[in-house]
Amino acid sequence: MATTIPLTAIEGAKRLAAFTAVDRHILSQHKVIGIGSGSTVPYVVDRIVSQGLSVNKDRVFLATGFQSQQLIVNAGLRLGDIDQFPVLDVTIDGADEVDPDLNCIKGGGACHLREKVLAEGAKTFIVVADYRKNSQVLGANYAPGVPIEVAPFAATSLLRSIKTLKTPPLNANLRMGTGKAGPVVTDNGNFVVDAVFGPEAMSDPVRVLHAVKLLTGVVEVGLFCNVAKAAYFGNQDGSVTVKLADGQVSQIEASSDA
Template sequence: MDIIESSKRLAAYTAVDNHVKPEHKVIGIGSGSTVPYVVERIVQQGVEANKGRVFIPTGFQSKELIVSSGLGLGDVDQYPTIDVTLDGADEVDSQLNCVKGGGACHLREKVLAEAARTFILVADYRKNVQYLGTNFLQGVPIEVVPFAYAKVLQNLHQVLGSPKATLRMAVKKAGPVVSDNGNFIIDAPFDREKMIDPFTIMAQIKMLTGVVEVGLFCRMAKAAYFGNEDGTVTVRWDDGKIDQVAAPV
């Protein structure tokens, strides 16, 4: 396994060990390439621990993951309060704000983050940055209703200061990416000045009619776990505390 994959696994395993406890019965499962390690560790807790638990997916990928792992599937309309949600991130800043939506799942991801008593991020070391937009340069993912995309793009270009905002195009399909909710995705890069204060730009984007959700999650997480190249895990907490912990066994 290469360093990046093992860093993802380290972060995921440590986060599950610390936050998925026997009393947790409703668990939100995020999207992306780090989350399968979350599910792997939960499965390792054993059949007894997982009996009676319900797992809520953030999209097609995590639904498949939950079902193929033999875990119980539910949805957020049945369980609007979730004990703990674990999810990946495209980038996390020093205040625990993050960019999400690299996989176009951020609408459901934000619903599950907001529904959770505890929201935990898991990522490899490349995502641990001081300011958003440091390594993840493609921009803030924005889910829009299809008929409004050109108007929202124009708003981003002319009013909100993202002249390079573009409609995300599909690979291996002609035309745009279509989200699990049937919407389009715009990627809008902003300069450092705007990304230093992600809440303000998030609120401005969200006010544009036609926008369904913005992939900026502002101070929603309790903690972010980053797997490091040296086999340690950095944990950033919402109170500013930072722990450096050894890898789980």
């Protein structure tokens, strides 16, 4: 007999957020859907699959990297390409941290370049996360810093040039792989530098984004500013906090099967 292993509080919170966001934002008329990366999006895919074959057979799903491509394929959903579908109805993705204006740190899994392309290409970009990601100031909860994808040739230079910013990071390091000698290599063949900025700098993430993006060799910065329409945070008590881009915040009870 199959046994059901209870989810931990954090996994339960991720699932609550994902299920609630899918129920509210992935509607039958939505045909081109972006699937983000990380440990929360598998629950997004599960919920989409549960909407049934009759609706999913007419949909195409775009991936933000190798992991989400596997999720889409293994779920029996149709994989599409951004070159064919540059405009998406909805993209749902996780985040490493989200502030009250829905600015996000993303790229803990080194997928932020493709994630940003699918987020900006979507008519609606929705973030799903557990309660730990719901923050007042970016960097308060997520310690590794802002992920910066950089062309390998320019990585060492970037570690020097980033120190010349008006508000430089407190520290910046090349992200090293685990289970592999040497640096993390992204799905685009680039490296990642993680830069920890202090609370003063992170109180204006748009400024940090613009400053870092201008440094030579930077491919993309894991700061998503003014992109998300809503963020769903699963809580330990079974509720979901919903934050909208206009500043509205509400607390809702999740559906009984979430």
